[in-house]
Amino acid sequence: RRDSAKVLAKWGACRIWDVLAKSLVHGRVLWCAGGMDYGMSLSARREITKKEAGEYFRSSKKAKGEILDRLMVEIGWSRANARRQLGRAFRRRGPARVVTRKPRPPSYGYDTVKVLQQVWVVAGQPCGKYLAAVMSATLVNMEAHIGSGAFGRARPRYSPQVHTQLLAMSAATIDRLLAPFKLSMYPEGKSTTRSRRNHYTEAIPIMSRIPDIDWQPGLVAIDTVAHCGNSAKGQYAFTLTATDVFTGWTVNRAIKNKASKWVVKAMDEIQDEFPYPIDHCHSDNGSEFLNEPVTTWCNAQNIRMTRSRPHHSNDNPFVEQKNGAIVRRSAFNYRYDTDTELRLLNELWPLVNVRKNLFLPTKKVTGYHLSGKGKSVRSYDDPRTPAQRIEDTGIMLEPQRRHMKELYASLDLAGLTTRINEIQQQLIRLAAAKTYSQAPHAA
Incomplete structure (x- = not known):
């Protein structure tokens, strides 16, 4: 009914009734209680189009317009689609089901x-x-x-x-x-995060979204990833990830377990590797962060602490993304529980961090806009590496900026990746057998 109103408005009532009269003569207009029904089968549409195609290409311009008007009423196509379908039907020989579509040749060899x-x-x-x-x-x-x-x-x-x-x-x-x-490059991972309530849970404030005042370098999101393989029993290594929310600069450290003394030691090393001071740490509700040694260290360093809501991982999305994109992708999901594996992990992370911070770009959300369908979607800026984002802020001193440029120019990216792959292969050789032996199907 709505399409008929559009046609009436465009071509006038007299002309449309003339088209309807011609269509009734052909016996192809379907009516229902509420108006015209365009629910005809695809084969019926093709049959009608095939019959009209020959006449369309032999007709004058005025007659072509009448054929297009008739198809708009009978089938419900737009004028442009009706013209396109007539062209395809005219070039087709035989029924549409026997026409074999020729695949497009590949563009890349x-x-x-x-x-x-x-x-x-x-x-x-x-x-x-x-x-x-x-x-x-x-x-x-x-x-x-x-x-x-x-x-x-x-x-x-x-x-x-x-x-x-x-x-x-x-x-x-x-x-x-x-x-x-x-496909099938990595085994599945296992989460060991458990939220526990203590008096530090009440003392450390919750931050569910980042306020505008904190959209600047210095806010670091932290989290741990367990290297337990298929079983969380016993002692195994963890990787502590710290990533700046504003610039994306990321540093990882492997620790023996989640004891607070190892977390504090790792945070000391991570702070030394950041090219600017850390003034705010945001974590989840894990007991490795909500304890006296960690809070004491943050107070001594004049670092403000906040935490996410329990069972709301999206309150800390920036470091959660790095857990998958960096830790799981680079160290896989094997079980690492020996000193040799811990040493290899701490050899691996500085190499991975240099490649990530200097060569791999990230995109940041700049706001929201309405799509053509009226849906609110995110707007992103252009992809830039964390090093480029830090340089744009002007927070680094000139010697630091010069050192970073020299490192970028002299670094052999392929050689760096080769060394990363060698360490990864050593880790796989040490951990693959014991990881798969602990899988449920192994029993």
């Missing part, structure tokens, strides 16, 4: 896909949006260290054509081409 896999590994396995943003810088770094094996086995496949295709590749295409390569 096998060589491009293999080089893309190597670039993804060297860059730290980011998602397509982030890899597309740093593709040019990553290729420049790999080409500068091509003699040291930056491209690995994909070196013979790298050519100017492949280089051009990688730079032109969209984020969605990167994710689609890498999807088979990413």
Whole structure:
């Protein structure tokens, strides 16, 4: 009924009744109690279009307009869609079901896909949006260290054509081409977070959202990730993650267990690695943070403490995201419970942090806007690395800024990734057997 009103308004009542009269002669207009019914089958629509297609392309301009008007009333198509369907039906020979659709030839060859896999590994396995943003810088770094094996086995496949295709590749295409390569890479993880109430729970205030005054460098979200494998029994290592909410600068430290003395020691080391002072720590309700040694250390360092609401992990989303994107992706989900594995983890994290902070970009929410369908969606800024965000703030002194630029220019990204992979393989060799032996199906 609504579509009929639009047609009436555009072409006038006299013309539409003339179209309806012609359609009634053809016997193809369906009526119901509430008006016209466009619920005809797809085969009926194709049959009508096929019959009209020949006449449409032999007719004059005025007659074509009448045919389009008739299809709008009979089938309910828009004028543009009716014209498009008539063109397809005219070119089609035979019924639509026997027409085989020719697949579009692939735009990217096998060589491009293999080089893309190597670039993804060297860059730290980011998602397509982030890899597309740093593709040019990553290729420049790999080409500068091509003699040291930056491209690995994909070196013979790298050519100017492949280089051009990688730079032109969209984020969605990167994710689609890498999807088979990413499947079944890591075992599943296990959470050991348990909220406990004590007098520190009442003393440390809750912060469920970040106020505008704290949107500046210095607010650090912290959390721990358990390396327990498939069983939380016994003693095993943890990784303490600290990430700046504003810049995304992230530092990790492996600790022997969640005892407060190890947490305090790790926080001391993390504070020394941040390029600017920490003035605010935000954690969950884990007992490793809500205790006397940690609160005493924060008070001595003049660091304000806040916590999330119990069982609301989204109150601390920035570090929760890093738990998956950095800790689980780099150290996997194996069980690490020996001194050798703890030492390897602490060799791994500085390398992973340098690659993440200097080379891998992040996006930040800048606000919300209404989509075309009236839905409120997030708006993001352009992807930038944590180092670039820190430089934009102007919080670093000139010697620190100069040191960071020199480190970025001299760092061999492929060599760094190779060393990361070597440590990861050592960890897997040490931990894989005992991790899978503790799985439920192993019994």
